[in-house]
Amino acid sequence: MLQLARCDQQAIDLAKAKRVQKWQRDPEGMRLRILEAAKQEFATHGLAGARVDRIAANAGANKRMLYYHVGNKEDLYLAVLEGAYEKIRSEERGLDLEHLDPPEAIERLIDFTWNYFLRNPEFLALLNTENLAKARHLKRSTKVKSMHSPFVEMIRTVVTRGVESGDFRVAVDPVQLYISIAALCFFYLSNSATLSVIFGRDLLKKEARDERLAHMVALVLAALTGKSTADFAKPATPGVRPPAHQPV
Amino acid sequence: MLQLARCDQQAIDLAKAKRVQKWQRDPEGMRLRILEAAKQEFATHGLAGARVDRIAANAGANKRMLYYHVGNKEDLYLAVLEGAYEKIRSEERGLDLEHLDPPEAIERLIDFTWNYFLRNPEFLALLNTENLAKARHLKRSTKVKSMHSPFVEMIRTVVTRGVESGDFRVAVDPVQLYISIAALCFFYLSNSATLSVIFGRDLLKKEARDERLAHMVALVLAALTGKSTADFAKPATPGVRPPAHQPV
DNA sequence: CGGGAAATTAACCTGTTGGATAAATACTGG
């Protein structure tokens, strides 16, 4: 079933052998494929909507393998969630804001958050699913709780530097600012489906995405620096404006 | 089963009658109770996680009644979703921003959005559920698509007035601004469960909520007016700051 | 007051789903 190509290859190589090998062992690979399939499944259908059989099928595995390598449905879900947090934390650590001008650092931060969410839509869906469950699984995960994001401290440093240098007018609370930046990016992308229907236009197309990023950067920087960017003044599509907008 | 109290009353009143009435007819009431129970169920468990039997039980109804009065599970869900949009649109229309100073109007708008989400947590959950479904149901609902929110036009007017009066420095795109305001409120509340675990503190307690509202108002107004509010400068809990924060 | 429509109940049916059992097959160390 799995890795047929390799099996076929072996079939040729070992044509004289008594019998063709039906499958190969690959515990680590199997585990990875299971977790990847599970991530997609949970992100697409949520926890309750996810189907164990579908995960197995998409992993190219027998259903029994899920229970053998990871555990039951909830174990699987938690493993996926932990993996998702691990991944973003890892990428966050790669972001170096120390050597940048404070305004540039904030822009970089927004840019990273935005693009990470764009590149990893499953992460958004998983967080929503976990919040529907009132973080029931996260609470039990010492693993995730110990994965501190470097962003809040990064922001604290940047804001302090910005105030000292005169770039920023105010020492905003780094936790609030981080939540706000995440919020601006997260909501737009996570709710793009309903928002697109309500507004009657595709909020995920290139131009819309660019416009959104510019707006977010301009909004936050204007608040911090007191100076308004050119982008912040520019309305959506100058001249060509849809007759009626309907939010939320 | 339903309205036992009234049945008991009748049992006393009509003691001489041949037999006690087992139940009363109440189509409208029944429909409302079904939709209310369905709303809670879908908000708590999502579409896939919702249980038709539980909805019936919580509505004090026989399961057959759901199908008789509304339809199957998906019909039920769509009815709930449409009801949710109807409700928020109705309250939105009650908000009069025309006679307020532009900055005051924006503050009022944020305040309303924040408190509406606080008072109606099911609305947040329903939107998330619908977005998980890629707005599949919303797309088929001409009802919702015709329910235009008055907010974008309100914002457009307020922003124009603000720029003319000199209160605002820039003519921000009303659609972007509306999404941003919704985002700041929505994300914080919708993700409060995971965020609370990650940050190790209750983001829904009174002080945290007040602090958040102040931050959002300050952020948006600072960006629009160019003047910073006192609130915006004040860090979270002066002096008493948790050692490590971890965003997202 | 009685007959018929509307509303409600009780019981049932069938496909699905998470999970379990046990047998088969591949690999590894001796």
Add this chain to the structure above:
DNA sequence: CCAGTATTTATCCAACAGGTTAATTTCCCG
């Protein structure tokens, strides 16, 4: 090369969940 263990497959199952059928009860109107 063989024995024992790790990995994988095939099959089964009991509980559940959405939905349906048919009988029962209430109410309204002529």
